[in-house]
């Protein structure tokens with residue numbers, strides 16, 4: 001039987017609820033407990049796959065092919081486990097199940113009601129995830145903030161669980177304490193309101209995590225305790241840190257795991273120690289040399305603000321790999337559309353040690369990416385292309401090396417005469433019937449590596465498994481020509497029919513993967529391809 005910790009947010013989103021949940025999991029793991037974590041997204045979408053990246057951020061793909069939220073990625077990185085689709089739910093997903101069951105007469109002719117049937121389905125999913133993971137402790141992060149209309153049913157589920165087993169369920173409120181510039185003083189009132197809003201859903205926070213720019217001081221701790229109805233020692237100070245990987249160490253210093261275990265009447269066991277983690281944090285902190293990596297994309301701006309959340313796992317994978325080599329990653333966000341307007345800008349790539357083009361969709365910015373790929377290929381700047389970044393590298397190679405001037409991906413030009421990247425078998429029908437949701441080639445597939453490839457050496461294995469999210473693939477018709485012109489097919493599906501990795505042996509480091517290696521990088525275990533990419537980038541400095 002698992003214990004359950006609900007992590008809910010107050011005041012505003014984006015204050016690191018996912019990191020807080022993952023960090024709680026991490027320190028509990030270090031005390032010897034099996035931990036798993038779930039993410040609840042209150043929106044109607046069944047998964048994150050159909051959402052605009054600027055709106056949603058990264059779509060994190062699991063081994064079992066679910067298109068989830070970036071917090072699932074944070075859990076995988078912090079807990080160093082593989083999280084499956086049962087750990088992710090949305091309002092859409094919950095309702096879909098309830099309605100399907102109703103249609104199948106599974107409610108035995110009862111009137112199916114929002115309460116209790118919807119929260120009951122939520123509870124069923126939470127318990128199932130706990131059971132599958134054989135967890136001692138299960139964390140459930142409720143997306144959004146308390147008081148939002150759309151997460152009421154999830155809070156109701158949490159309340160019902162607490163009511164049924166008061167000693168098995170805890171509530172952590174992660175709330176923000178602003179320090180308005182004109183006042184220069186940390187304000188507790190918004191958090192007091194958040195706590196009260198939580199109360200009105202029938203829930204009392206057991207622990208408050210006080211997120212702020214600065215550490216919480218004593219007067220404000222007392223105030224919060226008084227107004228939120230928690231003991232002063234049950235408030236955790238969580239000031240901004242320069243690396244999210246420091247958060248578990250901060251929690252550990254405040255003995256948060258002991259606090260939680262005491263509330264569950266559980267004793268500390270011998271667990272996974274965090275020495276690797278501490279070492280990683282220290283290395284990152286003390287690294288002196290830097291490596292400059294350009295990430296070329298298009299999903300960067302919303303209004304006046306620049307977001308890089310869309311590429312979160314890529315960023316983390318680059319950091320892990322850099323720290324492995326004891327260097328600081330300096331990441332530059334380059335907008336590929338700028339290269340279309342002004343090709344002279346490509347010169348800025350000369351100042352970089354390496355270039356990454358991550359996954360993407362659609363036409364915007366594509367020619368700029370292709371121009372950038374040509375630039376790094378001919379200037380021998382290390383290149384790592386991920387999914388779209390691989391496909392566009394193939395287009396570039398086809399146009400400028402293999403002599404197929406009009407080559408393109410069918411994604412952009414469906415009627416192109418030389419579709420070097422074409423739609424996968426079966427996908428056409430899916431697109432024609434608009435069955436877009438969850439129908440790409442998703443999740444983990446095996447891949448075998450060419451004996452004399454960078455990939456083979458990097459992985460140190462012949463067969464690997466990586467995660468995918470795409471509808472298009474390299475067109476096998478052009479394989480013989482490409483190979484003749486010097487493109488190495490470095491990895492394929494075991495039946496050799498699907499190209500998974502391309503390399504250019506004449507180049508210091510030019511690797512493109514149809515899959516997304518970034519999803520499997522871990523802070524203390526960088527992904528082999530990112531690791532070798534950074535090694536090459538450092539050589540290029």
Ligand code: GLN
Pocket residue numbers: 358359360361362386387388389391411469470471472473
């Ligand atoms: N748009 C491309 C495809 O669907 C690449 C997808 C991606 O980069 N994830 O195949």
